[in-house]
Amino acid sequence: MLSATLGLIGAIVYGGADFLGGLASRRLGAVRVTALSAVSGLALIAVALPLIGGTFSAEAVRLGILSGVTGAIALSLLYGCLAIGPMSILSPLTAVVSALVPLTVGLAGGERLSLVGWIAIGIALVAVVLVGFVPEKGAARPRLLGLAMAVGAGAMIGLFLVIIDRTPDDSGLVPLLLNRATSAAIMVTAAAVLVVVTQLRGPRSPDAAAADGHGPAVLPAWAERAVLLAIACGAVDAVANVLLLLALRAGELTVVSVLTALYPAGTVILAAVLLRERVAPVQVVGLVLAFVAAGMLALA
Template sequence: MTVVLLATACAVVYGTADFFGGLAAKRSRVLAVVLVSQIAGLLFVLPLLPLLPGVPGLDTIAWGMAAGLSGGLAVIMFYQALAGGVMSVVAPTTATMSAALPVLVGLTMGERPEPLALCGVALALAAVVLVSRDSGSAAGRATLGPILRSLVAGLGFGGFFILLKQVPESAGVWPLLGARTASVVVVAALALTTGRSLRPGRGALPAIIATGVLDMAANVLYLLAVQRGLLILVAVLVSLYPASTLLLARYVLGERLNAVQAAGVGLALGAVALIAAA
């Protein structure tokens, strides 16, 4: 039950971080939002190192840096896919891949959840697709390039989940220090090579900082959950994060959920209940 609570809380926090990130992206360039938020997350995790003590071994930092590279590249590919594609295709493709890859790897690693939990996994995968849909866009306008980028982004996010699973429980949150350092370097290098501005837009800084802090808090929750539970279950529950983003948009910004998205939120709740009951 503790693992389910940690993973579900992680999904809620990830979704909240995305909500603030979406607000910030309306006022700033994407790379500025990503880099400043990543730096904020890095500063947030530093005080946690003595509070959640661990052994900062070379392998621990290496796994974390590999995860950070995977996640950093995934963020870049995801935004590129959104820039050139249709949200109703890009979002569910990315989210589904980021959930499905850890499931396949977990099964390969020998993880065998209870049948009831597997039903919850199947329900969660369906929920990820539904909550990410935007019925107001025409999927037929999607082109091959954005679809390929969204697939790569999903692989990158899934890789982030998988690589952090390799870290021993005794590592504490040191892997996240390596992960965030690597992702900051990747995004900064991309900005420098492309000559993009890294200055946040007027009034966007609070939302950007909130994005970074919440994202790192979610990373901590994910690491604690995956160190104690199966990769299959934790990664799938975490991938339900779009549901909390939708609910925040509904109640804070007054945006309406379409019928498909509302059904996805319902399926997400059902999936959490099934996995918790297993």
């Protein structure tokens, strides 16, 4: 029950981080926001490590670095496929694959579910598709490249879950510290390269720079709020990672992975409450099914 509860809360918190990151990306671009959030998340984990504790070991360090690499690849593929679109198909496809990969690994590793658990997993997967569905008028059929990137992003997210699940029980937050350090190094380097490339191309308008997801080379005054949003995104995402870690150590990979794939629920809820965005009826159904599935998995 604790594992399912932590998994669902973690998914909603992940969605909150995506919400903050999405707002910040409108001004700064996805790469800069990802770099800033990685650094702020690293700072939070570094502060929390002495309080929560954790033992450094070769296994914890290795898996932490590996999870950081998979996370950076996952984000790159995710942003890339969503830019290609249509989001209405590629977003839920990514979420479903991110659940199926660790689900398969968990079952292959000997984890077992009751009949109620299997029914709940089925309901949760349906909920993942419905919640992640983004209504688009006249959406075109997805290109093969977009589909491949969506599957790749989902697979990398799923692999991240598998890696974190296999970290030593006594490692505490050590794997997350290495994860964040690795992601920060990769994304900060990527952001720096983009700045150099942008400067070599010559001056560009903020709107043109934002259109390709890179954001302006020099941040104007209005970008200060976006920077704060990006920093908050990293802190919230770090909290979600801690919840995920606790959920995995308290329960089964199969259950936690499916619940974590419900992360779009947090984004949808916050967008509806704070931005007054309309929630499609299909997404409402998905939200209801998500909580039903979480309750069933807690009981199972």
